[in-house]
Amino acid sequence: MEKDLHPVIEVRNLDLGYDDYIVMRDLNFSVRKNDIFVIMGVSGCGKSTLLKAMIGLNEPLKGEVLYDGKSFWGADEAGQQKIMRRFGVLYQGGALWSSLTLRENVALPLQIYSNLTVSQIRELASLKLSLVGLAGYEDFYPSQISGGMRKRAGLARAIALDPDIVFFDEPSSGLDPVNAKMLDDLILQLRDVLGATIVVVTHELASIFTVGSNGIFLDAESKSMIASGNPKDILTNSTDPRVIQFLTRGRKISLPQADKPAVGRQGV
Amino acid sequence: MLTEKINFDYSTPKTLTIKLSGEWIISAVLPGTGGILSELAAHKDIAQIIFDSSEMSNWDSGFISFLFQLTKECKRINVRVLHHGLPQGAEKLLALALLSNDKKIAPQNDHEFFFGWIGEKVLNLLKSIHSFLNFLGEVTLSFLHLITGRAYVRWDDFFFTVQRCGVDAFFLVSLLSVLLGMILAFVGAIQLRMLGAQIYIADIVGIAMVRVLAAVMTGIFMSGRIGASFAAELGIMQANEEIDALKTLGVSPVEFLVMPRVLALFIMMPLLTLYADLMGILGGFIISVSMLHLNPIEYWNHTQNAVRIKYLWVGLIHSLVFGLIIAISGCIRGMKCERSSAGVGEATTSAVVTSITGIVIATAIITFICQILGV
Numbered sequence: 001m002e003k004d005l006h007p008v009i010e011v012r013n014l015d016l017g018y019d020d021y022i023v024m025r026d027l028n029f030s031v032r033k034n035d036i037f038v039i040m041g042v043s044g045c046g047k048s049t050l051l052k053a054m055i056g057l058n059e060p061l062k063g064e065v066l067y068d069g070k071s072f073w074g075a076d077e078a079g080q081q082k083i084m085r086r087f088g089v090l091y092q093g094g095a096l097w098s099s100l101t102l103r104e105n106v107a108l109p110l111q112i113y114s115n116l117t118v119s120q121i122r123e124l125a126s127l128k129l130s131l132v133g134l135a136g137y138e139d140f141y142p143s144q145i146s147g148g149m150r151k152r153a154g155l156a157r158a159i160a161l162d163p164d165i166v167f168f169d170e171p172s173s174g175l176d177p178v179n180a181k182m183l184d185d186l187i188l189q190l191r192d193v194l195g196a197t198i199v200v201v202t203h204e205l206a207s208i209f210t211v212g213s214n215g216i217f218l219d220a221e222s223k224s225m226i227a228s229g230n231p232k233d234i235l236t237n238s239t240d241p242r243v244i245q246f247l248t249r250g251r252k253i254s255l256p257q258a259d260k261p262a263v264g265r266q267g268v
Numbered sequence: 269m270l271t272e273k274i275n276f277d278y279s280t281p282k283t284l285t286i287k288l289s290g291e292w293i294i295s296a297v298l299p300g301t302g303g304i305l306s307e308l309a310a311h312k313d314i315a316q317i318i319f320d321s322s323e324m325s326n327w328d329s330g331f332i333s334f335l336f337q338l339t340k341e342c343k344r345i346n347v348r349v350l351h352h353g354l355p356q357g358a359e360k361l362l363a364l365a366l367l368s369n370d371k372k373i374a375p376q377n378d379h380e381f382f383f384g385w386i387g388e389k390v391l392n393l394l395k396s397i398h399s400f401l402n403f404l405g406e407v408t409l410s411f412l413h414l415i416t417g418r419a420y421v422r423w424d425d426f427f428f429t430v431q432r433c434g435v436d437a438f439f440l441v442s443l444l445s446v447l448l449g450m451i452l453a454f455v456g457a458i459q460l461r462m463l464g465a466q467i468y469i470a471d472i473v474g475i476a477m478v479r480v481l482a483a484v485m486t487g488i489f490m491s492g493r494i495g496a497s498f499a500a501e502l503g504i505m506q507a508n509e510e511i512d513a514l515k516t517l518g519v520s521p522v523e524f525l526v527m528p529r530v531l532a533l534f535i536m537m538p539l540l541t542l543y544a545d546l547m548g549i550l551g552g553f554i555i556s557v558s559m560l561h562l563n564p565i566e567y568w569n570h571t572q573n574a575v576r577i578k579y580l581w582v583g584l585i586h587s588l589v590f591g592l593i594i595a596i597s598g599c600i601r602g603m604k605c606e607r608s609s610a611g612v613g614e615a616t617t618s619a620v621v622t623s624i625t626g627i628v629i630a631t632a633i634i635t636f637i638c639q640i641l642g643v
Binding site for chain 1: 420425510515
């Protein structure tokens with residue numbers, strides 16, 4: 001089957017910031033259908049701020065975010081809600097509602113936006129939890145499970161309504177390698193099995209190279225996007241030291257070399 | 269020789285060789301950079317410093333700190349510091365420390381001048397008022413959505429809050445109200461006994477409790493208990509991005525989280541106040557009968573005659589207003605809370621202070637209006 005190159009999300013001339021403070025300026029990129037699009041950059045460069053502008057939480061200072069050609073920030077409240085219903089979001093810490101059980105967390109979007117019966121909603125919520133490997137944990141509260149499980153439960157909630165687009169904010173942060181790998185696999189499955197378009201904000205190199213099919217690199221110093229494309233291609237072709245330093249964990253940036261052996265070094 | 273750890277050598281032209289010896293560790297006494305700087309001031313021809321560390325034994329971050337300071341000072345007076353003669357590890361660490369040596373200015377509020385400070389406070393106040401009115405508007409809109417059946421309210425939260433405001437608060441409200449009634453009876457007795465009019469203690473306790481004191485006392489108690497918990501709960505939800513998750517689901521956090529809390533407190537405050545009225549009168553009754561030896565029937569009749577229905581309404585209006593003030597203060601502080609543990613603490617404190625201040629101001633306004641209306 002030929003890949004659909006139609007852009008699902010387009011970001012045009014976007015300036016981000018708070019009051020008078022500019023975080024990023026003049027961002028332009030598009031996310032194609034079925035892409036796993038990674039937004040890369042060092043901590044504090046504005047990745048999450050960009051994500052918030054894309055999912056409707058922070059209004060940009062300037063520019064547009066288009067979903068299938070329709071401007072999100074130019075739409076009225078009903079229009080924005082219609083667009084929001086197309087996507088699911090997995091937040092950094094899972095952001096599960098702490099007073100609800102895992103099943104209730106996943107069931108809430110279904111209660112609001114579907115006409116299913118209570119028992120059907122329960123079944124569907126259990127199914128979504130099973131898909132992320134949490135079968136049997138339906139009646140647990142978020143405080144009773146581990147951080148990795150909370151993220152997976154958050155993913156189950158994000159995909160409760162079978163969204164076209166799923167956003168991930170730092171999915172691997174704070175997870176052990178096994179759980180991080182499990183989440184990466186889930187992201188790939190979401191794209192391959194459900195046909196979703198995925199946007200991932202991350203600085204985890206393993207995730208970037210495992211799941212990323214396209215992406216952009218944000219730079220805090222210049223407050224702009226300094227590279228775009230497939231992460232592996234960026235690594236191969238980019239000559240920008242900031243990008244290379246990030247994608248190689250700084251291994252190509254050498255520290256000053258000394259030519260004298262240490263004398264009596266005891267520890268700092 | 270400057271100290272036993274530092275020696276100077278001028279054998280190379282325009283170069284000061286610093287010979288380091290002994291232990292350079294935090295637990296030992298370490299020399300400062302002052303001696304070296306004085307040496308440089310005395311020898312104006314010195315253009316660079318090199319080190320000889322062959323006589324050094326142990327070192328740790330105390331040594332790095334000394335070198336770091338010296339390098340910065342020498343840069344200021346245009347003297348080069350060459351690090352090649354240092355122990356290898358020290359040289360690397362120093363290079364690492366000097367990499368991020370640019371002074372960053374922490375963001376801070378600029379209120380050096382008095383008028384600037386005043387201006388900033390006024391702007392912050394205006395911002396707070398704007399934010400409060402916005403929030404009030406959102407709550408009103410959500411209420412309209414609720415009565416037209418368009419709001420998505422979590423009723424479990426409503427019943428849970430009703431329980432917290434009601435059953436869970438009964439014991440403390442009872443205790444405080446009975447004690448308040450007793451105090452009023454005691455204080456009244458001091459003066460009324462001299463006039464032989466102790467029986468009017470019933471009037472004082474009844475009117476004071478029913479008109480205003482039971483409502484104020486319950487309001488202050490609920491500010492600390494419920495208002496603070498609203499702010500903390502919503503503040504933590506804000507910090508954990510739970511409120512963001514609601515927004516991206518297309519659910520209004522005000523409808524989902526704030527409305528059940530405001531409604532529960534709005535309904536429970538008058539009921540608690542009525543209960544506090546009774547408990548306060550009971551407190552006055554206990555003291556009057558047991559210690560002041562008043563006739564119980566007479567006390568009861570006096571209370572019935574003194575407490576008119578309009579006083580009951582005044583008390584209930586107080587309690588409804590207080591309920592709104594406490595719920596909205598708690599919820600707004602929680603919803604606007606900064607995403608940190610300090611932010612949650614600040615929101616909680618601020619909710620209690622705002623509620624109590626609001627209660628006192630509202631009491632003054634209602635009392636003034638009642639005075640004008642002759643109630």
